[in-house]
Amino acid sequence: RKEVEQDPGPFNVPEGATVAFNCTYSNSASQSFFWYRQDCRKEPKLLMSVYSSGNEDGRFTAQLNRASQYISLLIRDSKLSDSATYLCVVNGDDKIIFGKGTRLHILP
């Protein structure tokens, strides 16, 4: 099983819709989880950390399911500017591991 696995997409979603993606991880000892956003040929930027109790930041909600070893990201009322690649990031064995990312295209 890959360390961090994501559906690569692309997800093509109309503006205003809600979209969700998951990410699974293999190391049950992982302690920290993050969602980063990466625009084309740019550096990854932190979108939000993912806490055990789940957390929300405006239109974005992140959840962690330790039993099933996955994290999720929900985007409500999607905007054109949400078009990007969303990277699932997990720490494990003293290094931070990135998923391959899920590409999201918001359609006007």
Next chain:
Amino acid sequence: EPEVTQTPSHQVTQMGQEVILRCVPISNHLYFYWYRQILGQKVEFLVSFYNNEISEKSEIFDDQFSVERPDGSNFTLKIRSTKLEDSAMYFCASSTRDTTEKLFFGSGTQLSVL
């Protein structure tokens, strides 16, 4: 907002040449990282650095690679003899704590090996 800065933004080199990629992490950060991303592929961990030594490295980080913190502000990645497959975007990152803490990335150096 403080940021991680990387220079140069683009580097073109001939196969077999040495390159040094430079980074200035955020000043109060203690943990430093190099990642690379080959075009169209995922961000891959290369090395982490803390307290003036390597704390973790990946299998990609072989003897051709080295890192240094030559002074209090710079953090460099050296590739001794570049190969074609070293062509990638190289990102430097830093954080205040260990891997439980979020990373701040520089804007990257695009390395092209011809």
